[in-house]
Amino acid sequence: MARRxxxxxxxxxxxxxxxxxxxxxxxxxxxxxxxxxxxIEPGEIDFAxxxxxxxxxxxxxxxVVALEYAGLTGVGTMRVEAACSSGSAAIKAGYDAIxxxxxxxxxxxxxxxxxxxxxxxxxxxxxxxxNYFWEFQNFGLTFPGYYAxxxxxxxxxxxxxxxxxxxxxxxxxxxxxxxxxxxFPRKITVEHCMQSRYIAWxxxxxxxxxxxxxxxxxxxxxxxxxxxxxxxxxxxxxIGTASGTSNLSRRTDxxxxxxxxxAAAMAYKKAGIDPENPVKYIDVAEVHDCFTIAExxxxxxxxxAKPGEGYKLIREEQTYIGGLIPVNLSGGLxxxxxxxxxxxxxxxxxxxxxxxGRVEKGxxxxxxxxxxxxxxxxxxxxxxxxxxxxxxxxREA
Amino acid sequence: xxxxxxxxxxxxxxxxxxxxxxxxxxGIPLVMDQKTGVAMWYDQRELxxxxxxxIEKTRKFFEALSEGKVLxxxxxKTGKIYFPxxxxxxxxxxxxxxxxxxxxxxxxxxxxxxxxKPYSFGHYPDxxxxxxxxxxxxxxxxxxxETDPKKLKVGMKVRLEVxxxxxxxxxxxxxxxxxx
Numbered sequence: 001m002a003r004r005x006x007x008x009x010x011x012x013x014x015x016x017x018x019x020x021x022x023x024x025x026x027x028x029x030x031x032x033x034x035x036x037x038x039x040i041e042p043g044e045i046d047f048a049x050x051x052x053x054x055x056x057x058x059x060x061x062x063x064v065v066a067l068e069y070a071g072l073t074g075v076g077t078m079r080v081e082a083a084c085s086s087g088s089a090a091i092k093a094g095y096d097a098i099x100x101x102x103x104x105x106x107x108x109x110x111x112x113x114x115x116x117x118x119x120x121x122x123x124x125x126x127x128x129x130x131n132y133f134w135e136f137q138n139f140g141l142t143f144p145g146y147y148a149x150x151x152x153x154x155x156x157x158x159x160x161x162x163x164x165x166x167x168x169x170x171x172x173x174x175x176x177x178x179x180x181x182x183x184f185p186r187k188i189t190v191e192h193c194m195q196s197r198y199i200a201w202x203x204x205x206x207x208x209x210x211x212x213x214x215x216x217x218x219x220x221x222x223x224x225x226x227x228x229x230x231x232x233x234x235x236x237x238x239i240g241t242a243s244g245t246s247n248l249s250r251r252t253d254x255x256x257x258x259x260x261x262x263a264a265a266m267a268y269k270k271a272g273i274d275p276e277n278p279v280k281y282i283d284v285a286e287v288h289d290c291f292t293i294a295e296x297x298x299x300x301x302x303x304x305a306k307p308g309e310g311y312k313l314i315r316e317e318q319t320y321i322g323g324l325i326p327v328n329l330s331g332g333l334x335x336x337x338x339x340x341x342x343x344x345x346x347x348x349x350x351x352x353x354x355x356x357g358r359v360e361k362g363x364x365x366x367x368x369x370x371x372x373x374x375x376x377x378x379x380x381x382x383x384x385x386x387x388x389x390x391x392x393x394x395r396e397a
Numbered sequence: 398x399x400x401x402x403x404x405x406x407x408x409x410x411x412x413x414x415x416x417x418x419x420x421x422x423x424g425i426p427l428v429m430d431q432k433t434g435v436a437m438w439y440d441q442r443e444l445x446x447x448x449x450x451x452i453e454k455t456r457k458f459f460e461a462l463s464e465g466k467v468l469x470x471x472x473x474k475t476g477k478i479y480f481p482x483x484x485x486x487x488x489x490x491x492x493x494x495x496x497x498x499x500x501x502x503x504x505x506x507x508x509x510x511x512x513x514k515p516y517s518f519g520h521y522p523d524x525x526x527x528x529x530x531x532x533x534x535x536x537x538x539x540x541x542x543e544t545d546p547k548k549l550k551v552g553m554k555v556r557l558e559v560x561x562x563x564x565x566x567x568x569x570x571x572x573x574x575x576x577x
Contacts, residue, residue, distance in 0.1 A: 127515040128515075134538075140511060153507035
């Protein structure tokens with residue numbers, strides 16, 4: 001029989017250039033906090049899913065390295081990889097394990113140590129994350145480059161401007177300034193962003209998420225366990241998933257991410273959310289703003305705005321608190337930082353704390369429906385995960 | 398002005414020299430983080446990554462480049478054209494594919510100019526990557542021979558050309574803007 005799944009503990013490290021810790025120490029910052037918060041004994045953990053992309057960091061088996069350091073050797077584990085959405089993929093794996101009855105308590109850890117390699121090496125690794133042989137080998141795309149292809153097409157079709165893109169960065173830096181865990185907890189202006197150098201025309205430095213070290217963790221539990229250990233569980237209400245072509249040349253257009261649309265449709269259907277008006281149901285969202293254009297496309301792919309009108313939401317400041325729907329109140333990937341494997345779990349941690357009214361003043365969304373959404377994309381729409389979290393127990397497991 | 402590759406190599410060279418001194422003085426390859434002063438170990442092992450990738454089944458594609466042709470595969474049963482070419486036809490698994498030449502004319506769907514480059518592309522000046530739709534509907538991603546954003550436009554006509562990529566000296570293809 002399918003069972004309900006709750007988040008009963010959350011942990012989050014400081015994001016940034018973390019040369020002060022190795023990968024196991026960084027992971028433990030979040031593991032310790034999540035176990036403490038859940039109020040469970042480490043020995044009660046049935047399985048540990050560890051999200052990590054790696055390549056740029058030295059340990060090829062980060063799952064066992066992190067568990068050994070945390071005194072958790074012996075528990076079953078695996079590394080989960082779905083590029084930048086690895087964290088949401090690991091949450092799905094943990095969710096499925098509990099839902100099916102295979103496990104009662106699961107640790108989902110995300111950790112990434114990107115600064116162990118210099119920038120050109122990291123740029124190389126992420127640039128290879130598409131189709132290596134046909135699109136990287138000869139043409140040297142970068143991750144900003146992939147999204148820049150979308151930005152060019154989007155701006156040409158709908159008339160959005162580079163200033164509109166910069167407005168996303170300004171919002172996310174503003175909220176990051178209120179989040180002590182963020183890599184860049186400082187405000188910027190549109191001018192600041194417009195004057196930054198091009199990384200992949202038309203995207204500039206301030207349109208891009210940084211290279212980040214960080215970790216995040218959640219403890220998932222069955223309803224039975226959750227009832228015993230906490231009076232404030234956050235439920236995983238629904239998860240939608242999809243994938244996109246590896247070769248960008250095989251996409252139908254470059255103004256939206258088809259995988260994100262599909263994942264959103266699946267999640268809304270499972271959660272009973274009207275796809276025509278999702279903002280009526282959702283109090284707060286974290287979306288995958290690896291680049292500013294990605295946040296604008298996310299508004300449309302999630303149905304917050306009609307196709308071609310996403311840039312108007314940011315122009316009219318509708319995604320600040322008090323607007324149509326507040327988005328990326330953590331600072332987003334853009335300003336909180338984007339340690340790939342930790343990102344999806346960081347979204348789960350921040351949204352859980354949002355729903356429970358626990359985040360810092362100034363970036364706390366008003367919680368009316370008790371529903372939050374995480375939109376986590378791997379690669380350039382190669383993987384897509386949309387996860388709905390809620391305070392109310394899902395009607396069906 | 399040095400290339401991005403030269404700058405990256407300089408970074409490692411400086412680390413080598415610094416840690417050489419540290420090994421002599423404190424006995425380990427110790428590096429201090431320039432901003433925070435925290436201690437780091439400079440890796441004493443190096444891995445060279447170069448892959449050997451099978452192109453046996455798509456060999457025709459690579460052979461045709463020397464005749465100036467860019468080929469794709471076409472499923473005999475469904476008529477679907479595959480680019481990049483593939484020899485299996487998942488919509489009709491019993492069918493075979495045949496090789497067809499791609500048309501040369503197309504229009505640019507989108508483009509970007511890569512300023513910050515991957516390490517292995519760090520020796521090139523800034524380059525433009527674009528995606529074009531050819532007259533038969535097939536889309537192709539390649540370098541575009543124009544790096545001035547003012548001279549590029551979504552919808553502009555481009556021509557697919559086989560070119561030799563230097564300094565490596567191998568055949569590949571490129572999109573060339575067509576004067577109108």
